[in-house]
Structure formats: structure tokens, C-alpha cells
Amino acid sequence: MNRRLSKLLQAARPTTEAAADSPLASDLAGLLTHEDADRARDRWKVTRARGAGRRSKALSMSWVLWLLVGPGVLVFLGENDAPSMLSYSATGARFGIGFFLPFVVITFAMGLVVQEMTVRLGAVTHRGHAELIFDRFGKFWGFFSLGDLVLGNFLTLVTEFIGIRAGLGFFGIRPGVAVGASLLVVFAAITTGRYWTWERITLGLAAFNALFVPAALFAHPNWHEVTHALLTWTPLPRGNSMDILILLLADIGATVTPWMIFFQQSAVVDKGMQPRDIRAGRVDTLLGALLATIFGIAAILATAPLFHHGIDASQFQAAQFAEALEPWIGRAGAALFALGIFEAGIVAAIAISTSSAYAFGEVLGTGHSLNRPLRDAWPFYSILLGSAAAAAALVLIPRAPLEFIVLIVNVVAVLAMPPALAFLMLLVNDRDVMGDNVNGLWANVAAITVTVLLIVAGVGFGVATVFPHWLKL
Amino acid sequence: MNPADARPERIENDAYSAAPGIDDPQAVLSVLEADQIVAAKQRMHFGRRKLSRGVSILLWGMRVYVVIMMVLLVISAIRGIHSAP
Known part of the structure; x- marks a missing residue:
């Protein structure tokens, strides 16, 4: 260990000083890793672009x-995952076009408020969320949070693989093949070491979340009805109040979840974002929220024909939506819908397993960056792949309580x-952590409103x- | 204006026209903040904050909330499964 450096480094504090201008520069120069060099290469491109x-x-x-652009779009399209898209599908199939359309817009606005804070935290502190909680609140609260x-x-990972299995099942692909091939994709994505x-x-994979848009167009939505619903929040949902409440919670859980906080902050850090990138980070997050809102609403519109034709969708699982939709939106529309569910599952499987790996790496103090090669950060990659593999295996076990997991995951x-x-x-x-980038009054009002x-x-x-x-009164 | 926005990065002055590599430490250090270097992060931590009574009550309240809600969720899910046709 470099003794001089250890002496100089006492406690972290928010800083914007370039490493080259730091009194530690000569010490740090001898301690650089490939992770630093890769991150510097990404930063170099950004500064060159600014220079242009x-x-x-x-x-x-x-x-x-x-x-x-990256962490914000990924986190929101990652959160448009299999259980979320199925929640939207169940919403459209059971309540049609009405109250839930503007409700989904509001839930994404809530998500935007939350995720913007993670951009600032990551860019200013260069620390992941789990690491910061352990640093500032200690192990006791850290382990609760973890x-x-x-x-x-x-x-959630289990439900992603349920979605993957069901989405590909529509095309006659066996569960073992579907799940195994998806695990290979997760593995392939991390072998790049960058x-x-x-x-x-x-x-690139997340872009296929847009498949729900053509699926919705195949359903020929009544745009007057859509505009009316967005503006007036009507018609209100009718039926079993507990079912409505569960769907409300599931739709909220489809946009604001703990993994999103941990993932985006760690991704911002791994990307090497700095305080001067916060504005771009906000645009990235807004873009992600907008795209996810459009695709989420598209899933509701795609399944609305089931409501209009009085099809009972209360017990539908993933592939059954696509099969039930076929008479109304055609084979092509149903295929797009099934592919969309598969895509939603695989992108979320990648993002959520990465979020777990980041958090564990930060807490264990081992390498936790996608800029590290496999052999150099094997605990990080083992957790990433291990959590995905365990969830995938559970999906293939006969009589596993999958229905139970699907019911509760978003709640x-x-x-x-x-x-x-x-x-x-x-x-x-x-x-002490954020310096001048602490929350302003309105950011706190918005965040407290979301929490309440x-x-x-x-x-x-x-x-x-x-x-x-x-509820029955 | 945020001071970070005002700070011109060296690279914008064309100090380095080639992508930085591990064999060129000065180029790496010129585009990263000191606090972004892995070696510095491993040795430097934000210390524990002192939790006020209000914060402690908030955190404990949230913990109790989650435990109660999780129990209710399991009850609700089991009811849901049993009532399914």
C-alpha cells in the first residue's frame, strides 16, 4: 500500500478537481488500473465532443x-420489464382505455423525480448507492437496505425468466432452450470487459421495447378515446376493489423500484459521469421516462380489445395474452406482443442482475465495474451470472411457486x-456528500410527495x- | 453556475489528442477527477454521519412498515391463490 497516499487521503468529500491537478497526482499515477484507463477513454470522448x-x-x-445517454434510458426501459408489461397488459385487458392511461403517466413522473436524484448522487460522489449507505449509515442499516x-x-429476476419463457413459448420454443439461450445473452453482454x-x-436490446407500439397499432385504438382518457382520467375502473387496488400497486411498482435507484447510480459511476454531466444525465433520464411511458401505454392499448370484447383476462399469464389477442390484432400483432414480453424480460434480467452485482461488489469492497475483465473481478461477475442463473433455474423447476411470485413481485x-x-x-x-448539489426545495417537495x-x-x-x-361496501 | 461547469477540462485545450491509455498516466489523470481513481476510492470513504433522533425514528419507522407490509402481502397472496378458480 502506498503509505503517503493513505496518509493524504482521510475522508472523501465532494470535489470537481481533475486528478492531474491534485496534490496526489504523482502517487495516483503509479496506481492506475485498466478500469481507470477505460473510464478515462470514455471521459476523453466526452471532453473531445464538448471541445467540438x-x-x-x-x-x-x-x-x-x-x-x-445510457443509464437513464436503460433503467426505465429495464423497468418496463416482463412483470411490468404484464401489469399494463392486465390493466388494458381488464379495464380498457380510461383512468389507468394518465395514472401510468403520473407513475413515470414519480419515477423521474426519484431517478434524477440518483444521477446527481452518482456524478458528484463517484460512489454506488449501496456503498454510500454503508459509509454514511453503517453496516446495520446497510444490510437492511441490501x-x-x-x-x-x-x-423480479424470476419473473423476468417467466416472461422470457412465456414470450418465446408463443413461438413453440421449449422452456429449457429459451431460458438457457437468454442466460447466454446475459453472459455474452458481460464478456466484453467494457x-x-x-x-x-x-x-440495442432495449430498443425492442418499442415492439409494443406496432402491437398497439394493430389493435386500431380509438385515438379520441385515448385523448379523452388522458385528459379526464375517465372512465374510472369498475369491479372488484381489491383487484383494482392490486393493479394500481402493480402499475406503481412497474415504474418506481429499489433496484432502479441502485442500478442507475452505479451505472452513472461506472460510466465515469462527473458533476458537469448532470444536465445530460437529466436529459438521459427524461428520455428514458418518456420512452417507457409511451411503450407502457402501448401495452395497455394493445390489450384493450380484450376488454372491449368481454374476454375474461383475470387469470391470464404471459403467453396467454398474446394467444388471446391473436383474433383481434392478428398473428403479426400477437407475435410482436410475445417478442416484446421476451425482450422486456431479457433486458431487465441483464439490468437487475447487474444491479445486484454492483451492490454486492460495493459492499464487499471487491472490484465492481463492467470495465474490469472477467478474471480480474470474478466475484462481481459471479454474483451477476449466479443470480441470473438461480432465477432461471427456479423457473424450470416443476411445481415451483411461480404464480405466487408473479402475484407479489411488483407489490x-x-x-x-x-x-x-x-x-x-x-x-x-x-x-458533506453532495456539496452544492444537494436537493433544492422543489426537488424535496416532489420527492416527499412521491414517498407519501x-x-x-x-x-x-x-x-x-x-x-x-x-372494500365491498 | 456550478463551479464544475466552469472548470475547463485540459483535454478541451487539445492537451491530449490521442485516447488515454494505461501507459500514459498523465492523460488518464487529466480527464478523471482524483476521486474517480479506483485506488483513491478504495482508500477514501465518506465517514459515518451522526443520526439524529428524528432520522433514527424515521429509519426504524420505515423498517417496521416494511416488515408489517411484507407479512400482509404474503397473507394477501396466499388468499389470492386459494380463491383462484
Whole structure:
């Protein structure tokens, strides 16, 4: 260990000083790793793009944005995962076009408020979320937080593989082949040993979330009805109140979840973003939220014909939506829908297993970067692949309680979210950590509003569970 | 304006026209912040914050909330499975 360096480095603090201008420069120069060099290469491209602004501002801005887009789009399209798209599908099939369309827009606005804070935290501190919680709140609270994440992530990963199996099952592909091939894709994405390459491959896959748009167009939605619903929040859903409440919670859990916080902050750090990139990070996050909103609404529109034709979708699982839709949106539309569910599952499987691996790596203090080669950071990659493989294996076990997991996964996300938001808000308001980038008044008002809404939704669910007859009044 | 936005990065002055590599430490150090270097991060941590009574109550309240809600969720899911046709 470099003694002089250890003496100089006492406690972390928010800084924007270039390493070359630091008094530690000569010590750090001898301790650089390939991870640093890879990250520097990504930063070098960004600074070159900014430098191009002297020739053409528009070109420079577009280039910078292209280089910095990634974590925000990935986190939102990753969260448009198999259980989320199935929640939207169930919403469209059971309640048609109405209240839930603007409700989904609001839930994504909530997600945007939360995720913007993770961009700032990552860019300013260069630390992942788990690492910061352990640093600032200690192991006791750190392990609670990590426990919530691990439980939620594993259950969600299982549902991703259920979606993968069901999506490819529509085309007659056997479960073992579908799940095994998907695991290979997850593995292939990480063998590059470069964050940038991993991010671009995953973004390329995530683009197929757009398949829900043509599937919706095949359903020939009534655009007047869609506009009316978006503007008036009507017609209101009717039927079993507990079912409506569960769908409300599932749709909220489809946009705000703990893994998103951990993933985006760690991805921002791995990408090497700095405080001066926060504006671009916000654009990235906004773009992700917009795309995810459009694709989520498209899933509702695609399955609305089932509601209009009185098809009972209350017990539908993944592939059954595609099969049931075939008479109304045709074979091509149904195939697009099934492919969309498969895509949603595989992109989320990559993102969520990476989120678990980042968190464990940060806590264990081992290498936790996609810029590290496999042999150099094998614990990080083992957790990433191991969590995905365990979830995949569970899906293939006969009589595994998959129905139970599908039922609870999005609700678990909603219920685990308030504590995650509490840690996030405490960190982002901590001047010792954030310096001048602490939350402003309106950011705090928005974040507290989101937290209160989530708690109200959770308590509503709790009351309805304990006193189910109240909902029947 | 955020001071970070005002700081011109060396590379914008064409100090390095080739992509930085591990064999050129100065180029690497010129585009990364000191706090971004892995060796520095491993040795430098944000210390523990002192939890006020209010923060402790908030964190414990959230923990109790999650435990109660998870129990209710399991009850609800089991009911749901048993009531399914």
C-alpha cells in the first residue's frame, strides 16, 4: 500500500478537481488500473465532443448527449420489464382505455423525480448507492437496505425468466432452450470487459421495447378515446376493489423500484459521469421516462380489445395474452406482443442482475465495474451470472411457486420503496456528500410527495388485506 | 453556475489528442477527477454521519412498515391463490 497516499487521503468529500491537478497526482499515477484507463477513454470522448462546440454547438450537444445517454434510458426501459408489461397488459385487458392511461403517466413522473436524484448522487460522489449507505449509515442499516434489494431483485429476476419463457413459448420454443439461450445473452453482454460496449449492447436490446407500439397499432385504438382518457382520467375502473387496488400497486411498482435507484447510480459511476454531466444525465433520464411511458401505454392499448370484447383476462399469464389477442390484432400483432414480453424480460434480467452485482461488489469492497475483465473481478461477475442463473433455474423447476411470485413481485417493489427513498433523500440532502448539489426545495417537495403517495398506497393495501369487507361496501 | 461547469477540462485545450491509455498516466489523470481513481476510492470513504433522533425514528419507522407490509402481502397472496378458480 502506498503509505503517503493513505496518509493524504482521510475522508472523501465532494470535489470537481481533475486528478492531474491534485496534490496526489504523482502517487495516483503509479496506481492506475485498466478500469481507470477505460473510464478515462470514455471521459476523453466526452471532453473531445464538448471541445467540438467551438465549431458547431448543435453538433457538439448531440455528440455529448449520444455519449452520455445510457443509464437513464436503460433503467426505465429495464423497468418496463416482463412483470411490468404484464401489469399494463392486465390493466388494458381488464379495464380498457380510461383512468389507468394518465395514472401510468403520473407513475413515470414519480419515477423521474426519484431517478434524477440518483444521477446527481452518482456524478458528484463517484460512489454506488449501496456503498454510500454503508459509509454514511453503517453496516446495520446497510444490510437492511441490501436485504430489501436482494429479495426484490431475486423475485423480479424470476419473473423476468417467466416472461422470457412465456414470450418465446408463443413461438413453440421449449422452456429449457429459451431460458438457457437468454442466460447466454446475459453472459455474452458481460464478456466484453467494457462498460461502454455492455451499455450499447443492452441499449440495442432495449430498443425492442418499442415492439409494443406496432402491437398497439394493430389493435386500431380509438385515438379520441385515448385523448379523452388522458385528459379526464375517465372512465374510472369498475369491479372488484381489491383487484383494482392490486393493479394500481402493480402499475406503481412497474415504474418506481429499489433496484432502479441502485442500478442507475452505479451505472452513472461506472460510466465515469462527473458533476458537469448532470444536465445530460437529466436529459438521459427524461428520455428514458418518456420512452417507457409511451411503450407502457402501448401495452395497455394493445390489450384493450380484450376488454372491449368481454374476454375474461383475470387469470391470464404471459403467453396467454398474446394467444388471446391473436383474433383481434392478428398473428403479426400477437407475435410482436410475445417478442416484446421476451425482450422486456431479457433486458431487465441483464439490468437487475447487474444491479445486484454492483451492490454486492460495493459492499464487499471487491472490484465492481463492467470495465474490469472477467478474471480480474470474478466475484462481481459471479454474483451477476449466479443470480441470473438461480432465477432461471427456479423457473424450470416443476411445481415451483411461480404464480405466487408473479402475484407479489411488483407489490414488493412498492412496499420496499419508502425506506429506499428515505435513504436516497437523506443522502441527497447531505451537504458533506453532495456539496452544492444537494436537493433544492422543489426537488424535496416532489420527492416527499412521491414517498407519501407510496406509503398511502401501501397502507391502503394493508388495510384492504386486514379488512377486505371494507372494500365491498 | 456550478463551479464544475466552469472548470475547463485540459483535454478541451487539445492537451491530449490521442485516447488515454494505461501507459500514459498523465492523460488518464487529466480527464478523471482524483476521486474517480479506483485506488483513491478504495482508500477514501465518506465517514459515518451522526443520526439524529428524528432520522433514527424515521429509519426504524420505515423498517417496521416494511416488515408489517411484507407479512400482509404474503397473507394477501396466499388468499389470492386459494380463491383462484
